Amino acid sequence: MHKDYHRIMIAILILATGLLAGCNRPTATPGTLPPCELDDLLAPRLIEPEDGAMVNAIESLAGPRPTFRWYHLGACQPGGFILIISSSPDLTPPYAYIEESEEWLDTWKLPVDLEVEQTYYWGVSVLIPGEGGGTGPFSETWSFDTTGVPEGQPGVISGMVWDDACPNPDPRDDYPADRDPPYGCIREASAIVADGSLGAHERGISDVVVRIAQGECVSPMPSDGVIASSGPTDEEGQYYYYAPVGTYCVYLDITEPENNAILMPGVLSAPNTFGPGMQTVSIESDGQIIEEISFGWDYDLDTGLEPAILTGVLINDIDHSGSYDNNEPGIPDVEVEIWRGQCPPAWEDRIPGVDLFTRTDQDGVFGADSSASDPAWMDIQPGEYCLMVDIEDESSQPAFERGYWTFPIEGQELPMIPIFLEPGTISRTLFGWHYPPYFIPEIAAHCRSGPDMVYETLSYTEEGQTYWLIGKNLAETWWQTESRCWVADSTGTMIGDPDELPVVNVPPPTKTPSPPTPTVTPSDNVFPLVESSAVSNSIPRGSENTINASAFDDVGVTNITIYIKAPGSSKFNPAAICSNSDVCSFTGTFDSSGVYEFYARASDAAGNSANGMTHSFHVYET
Numbered sequence: 001m002h003k004d005y006h007r008i009m010i011a012i013l014i015l016a017t018g019l020l021a022g023c024n025r026p027t028a029t030p031g032t033l034p035p036c037e038l039d040d041l042l043a044p045r046l047i048e049p050e051d052g053a054m055v056n057a058i059e060s061l062a063g064p065r066p067t068f069r070w071y072h073l074g075a076c077q078p079g080g081f082i083l084i085i086s087s088s089p090d091l092t093p094p095y096a097y098i099e100e101s102e103e104w105l106d107t108w109k110l111p112v113d114l115e116v117e118q119t120y121y122w123g124v125s126v127l128i129p130g131e132g133g134g135t136g137p138f139s140e141t142w143s144f145d146t147t148g149v150p151e152g153q154p155g156v157i158s159g160m161v162w163d164d165a166c167p168n169p170d171p172r173d174d175y176p177a178d179r180d181p182p183y184g185c186i187r188e189a190s191a192i193v194a195d196g197s198l199g200a201h202e203r204g205i206s207d208v209v210v211r212i213a214q215g216e217c218v219s220p221m222p223s224d225g226v227i228a229s230s231g232p233t234d235e236e237g238q239y240y241y242y243a244p245v246g247t248y249c250v251y252l253d254i255t256e257p258e259n260n261a262i263l264m265p266g267v268l269s270a271p272n273t274f275g276p277g278m279q280t281v282s283i284e285s286d287g288q289i290i291e292e293i294s295f296g297w298d299y300d301l302d303t304g305l306e307p308a309i310l311t312g313v314l315i316n317d318i319d320h321s322g323s324y325d326n327n328e329p330g331i332p333d334v335e336v337e338i339w340r341g342q343c344p345p346a347w348e349d350r351i352p353g354v355d356l357f358t359r360t361d362q363d364g365v366f367g368a369d370s371s372a373s374d375p376a377w378m379d380i381q382p383g384e385y386c387l388m389v390d391i392e393d394e395s396s397q398p399a400f401e402r403g404y405w406t407f408p409i410e411g412q413e414l415p416m417i418p419i420f421l422e423p424g425t426i427s428r429t430l431f432g433w434h435y436p437p438y439f440i441p442e443i444a445a446h447c448r449s450g451p452d453m454v455y456e457t458l459s460y461t462e463e464g465q466t467y468w469l470i471g472k473n474l475a476e477t478w479w480q481t482e483s484r485c486w487v488a489d490s491t492g493t494m495i496g497d498p499d500e501l502p503v504v505n506v507p508p509p510t511k512t513p514s515p516p517t518p519t520v521t522p523s524d525n526v527f528p529l530v531e532s533s534a535v536s537n538s539i540p541r542g543s544e545n546t547i548n549a550s551a552f553d554d555v556g557v558t559n560i561t562i563y564i565k566a567p568g569s570s571k572f573n574p575a576a577i578c579s580n581s582d583v584c585s586f587t588g589t590f591d592s593s594g595v596y597e598f599y600a601r602a603s604d605a606a607g608n609s610a611n612g613m614t615h616s617f618h619v620y621e622t
Contacts, residue, residue, distance in 0.1 A: 035129040036076035036136075043137035044070045044081065044124040049144040057114040057146035067109045070124045070139065079127035082135060083108060089121050091141065116287065118146050155283035157250060157290050158240035161208045161233050164194035164269040164296035165340060182356075182376070188273045194298035196270035203341065204237015205297060209258050210250065212241050217249035217278035225251060232258070245283050252277035252295045263297055270296030307379045308421035310338065310429070311367035314360050314389065317432035318497055320595075322407035324430055329495065330364015331433060334399050335390035338377075343386035343418040356380070357390070368426070382423045388416040389431050400433065402468070404538055404618055407432030411538045411620035437469045437496025439479050439487055447485035450506040451478030458485040461492070469494070470613030471504035480504050480613075484529070502599060502614045528553040530612030532562065532600040539590065540622040546587040547575070549612070551602035553582075560584035560602045567594025567619070590619045 047069040049055050055066040068083060084091045114120065121143045126136040166185040181187050186195045209232050211225030228239040241250075254263055254277070268275040277295050314331045315324055337357040356377060361370040367377035391400055391414065405412045407430055415431055441461040448455040451473035461467065467487065471480035476498050478486045486506075507525060532549040539545050547564070551557045559579045563572040564586075575598075578584035590596060597616045603609040 033075065033077040036074055036078045036126075038128060038136065040074050040076045041078060041126050041128065041136035042073045044072050044126055044139040046070050046122075046124065046139050046142050049122075049142070051140075051142040051144075053144045055144050055146055057116045057118070057148075065110045065113065066144065067107055068122065069107045072126060077129065078136065079129040081127060082125040083122070084125070085110070085120055085122045087115070087118060087120055089141070089143075091121060091123060114146050116146055116148050120144055120146065153287040154242040154244050155286065155288040155290065156240055157212065157243055157248065157281055157283070157293055158238070159210075159250070159291065159293035159295070160198075160237040160239065161205045161210065161252065161295045161297060162198055162202050162237050163205055164196060164298045165199070165202050166192070166194035166269075166298050193267060193273050194269035194296060196273065196296050198270075198294060198296065204233065204235075205262065206233050206235045206237060207258070208233045208237070208239075208252070208262055209256055210239045210241075210252055210295070212243065213249045213251070214246065215249060216247055217251065217280045219276065221251055221253060221276050221278060222249055225249070243283055245285065245288075247280065247282045250279045250281055250293050263299075265300035267298050267300070268295065269298040270294065306382075306424035308382050308423065309368045309378050309426040310380055310385075310387075310419075310421065311365065311369040311377065311426070312336070312387070312429035312431065314364045314366065314431040314433065316495065317406040317434045318495070320406050320410075320434055320497075322410070322430075322432055324432075330360065330362070331399055332360050332362045332364060334360045334364075334396045335393040336360065336366045336431075337388050337390050338380070339386045339388065341384060341386060343388075343416045344414065369428075380421055382421050385419050385421060386416055387419050387429055388414070391415070403433055403435040405432065406434045409620075411618045413538070435496060437479075437494060437498065437501055439467045439469055439481065439492055439494050440464065441467070441487065441492035443491055445487060445491035447481065447483070447487050449485065450509060451480075451486045451504075452509075453488075455486070455506075455509050459483070461487055469496070469501055472498060472501045473506075474503050500614065500616070502611055504611065504613075525606075525608070526554050526604075527608045527610040528557055528602040528604050530560070530600050530602045530610055532598060532612050532615060534598070534615060534617040536617060538618045538620060541593045541619050542589065542591055542622075544587055544589050545617060546585060547598050549578075549584045549600035549602075551582050551600070551612075553602070553604035553608070555605045557582040558603050558605055560600055562586045562600050563598060565597040567592050567596065572597070572599070593619050593621050 049066045049068070056064060068085075070081070072078060072081075086092060121141050123139045123141045125138040128134050128136050164184075166182065181192050184195055184199070185192050210228050211222070212228065213222035213225035228241045230238070230240045233239045252259065252268070254260055254268070254275075267273070268277050271277070271279050279293050281290055281293055283290065313324065314334055314336070315328045316331055318328050319325065335357060336359070358366050358370065358372070358374045358377060360366045361372060363371075365371070367374060390396055404410070405415050408415065408417050417429055417431075419427060419429065421427055441463050444463055445461050446453075446457045447459045447461050449458055467481045469479045470482055470484075472478065477489050479489060479494055479501075480486050507527065510525065528551045530549065530551045532547060535546040535548070547562055549560050549562050551560050559577060560581065560583070561574050561578075562576040562584055564575045565572045575588065576584055576586035584600065595616050595618055597614055599614040600612045601609060602612075
């Protein structure tokens with residue numbers, strides 16, 4: 001029996017090379033038919049269970065669980081099939097099961113029990129051959145109903161043994177009474193132990209023996225229990241046990257040699273701290289399923305080895321180098337976490353603050369070398385860890401509204417560094433984030449309509465505020481801000497790579513004209529305002545991206561051209577030209593990894609032309 005005994009299931013069955021060539025199974029062996037082109041793919045035909053059929057939910061003496069059969073009519077070889085089973089008519093999945101095969105298969109038997117007296121829906125999609133081929137036509141959606149529990153069907157007791165993470169001190173009772181326990185821990189009497197709660201980030205412990213004895217749990221622990229029907233816990237720490245109606249004692253005996261070798265040193269944290277690890281369970285009816293009869297284990301992290309020290313810095317990697325240069329500033333007030341074990345942890349199910357965590361100081365430094373000198377990061381037990389920047393922490397998110405990661409992996413969505421801490425060592429790590437150029441005024445200064453003091457003042461900058469830049473003059477002595485006004489370099493500090501900014505040509509300041517005669521129409525000297533943006537700032541290699549551009553001018557826009565420069569190229573090439581329109585768009589597939597740059601240029605009816613700011617997006621290797 002599968003550990004997901006009664007869960008609603010979606011099954012994704014990928015048959016790597018199998019299909020049917022017609023209404024009957026082909027006599028060919030795998031690979032003898034030509035691969036299907038997209039136009040050759042047909043929607044699979046469903047065979048069984050028939051639409052509206054009644055099937056067994058539970059594998060029992062009453063009969064087996066359903067077997068699914070379908071076929072493909074085309075005389076070609078698809079890339080496989082996707083079989084979806086769901087309790088929802090729109091086939092939305094609460095659970096997925098994946099199996100690959102190299103056989104000519106058009107059948108698949110359900111490996112887990114379904115819920116009784118439930119309506120399910122199923123369908124099959126064909127896969128396009130080749131890497132990244134995607135899905136083709138989808139079959140009809142059929143339904144079937146499951147039977148009730150057969151009379152005499154045994155019940156099920158299931159649960160898990162898990163590593164209840166707590167960075168406990170050594171010894172456990174040597175912890176200041178005036179300090180809150182570390183995250184994931186509680187104070188039990190005078191000792192620090194794990195909190196006994198199964199977190200989504202915590203992992204099961206495999207190969208542990210859980211036993212079941214008849215009757216209620218009493219002290220001392222039973223000695224006549226039998227091992228769970230599933231044997232020792234699986235790779236996810238799960239076990240299950242078939243049992244008829246009755247009362248049982250489920251227990252974990254750490255004195256058994258197998259368990260002692262796996263679990264010690266440490267203490268029980270659930271269902272009760274320090275043990276005994278026993279739970280009384282009653283099955284009151286045939287087929288009853290009782291879950292979460294689980295045991296938490298708090299490993300003693302003291303290995304007798306000298307602790308390690310960990311520190312690091314989060315920087316604005318101005319030059320994209322992935323290394324720390326002295327002129328690159330740190331990024332403050334961002335949460336950093338360290339998790340025990342390998343990268344990546346289950347990020348989608350994460351709970352913030354499960355292990356050691358800290359925040360970067362004003363210089364971007366975290367851990368032992370930070371201005372806070374976090375003591376927990378100066379006393380870490382040696383071992384394997386995953387160090388991560390918490391980009392989902394609400395207070396950290398403003399730091400990452402613009403830019404992208406350059407280290408440890410350029411364009412990475414979830415920055416994490418696997419690290420092994422040796423006893424008695426000091427480890428220093430680096431995270432690099434690249435911001436587009438920005439300007440921080442050191443005084444309140446004029447923000448002008450052009451790059452010179454002769455231009456009129458449009459507004460004033462505020463000391464210490466951040467102004468994102470979109471352009472520069474040729475001498476790089478003036479910077480154009482997003483609000484299209486210009487600040488002098490002498491009034492503050494420009495942070496970033498000036499080569500990322502385009503040179504913006506601004507017409508000379510307009511002199512005060514003489515009063516015009518009624519019959520003379522002044523010529524237009526207002527340049528178009530041009531904007532452009534990419535739909536995605538970071539995409540995998542070989543995928544599509546769209547660049548949108550728009551322009552405004554008082555006498556009308558005559559054309560917009562979108563220019564793109566590929567990674568490693570020195571030239572911008574036109575990608576799209578849109579005439580007599582104030583909007584333009586280009587969609588293309590980008591096959592080179594690295595940084596693509598783009599900008600838009602617009603012309604008005606009077607012949608004036610202007611470039612918008614240069615933007616970029618990143619294409620990364622999958």
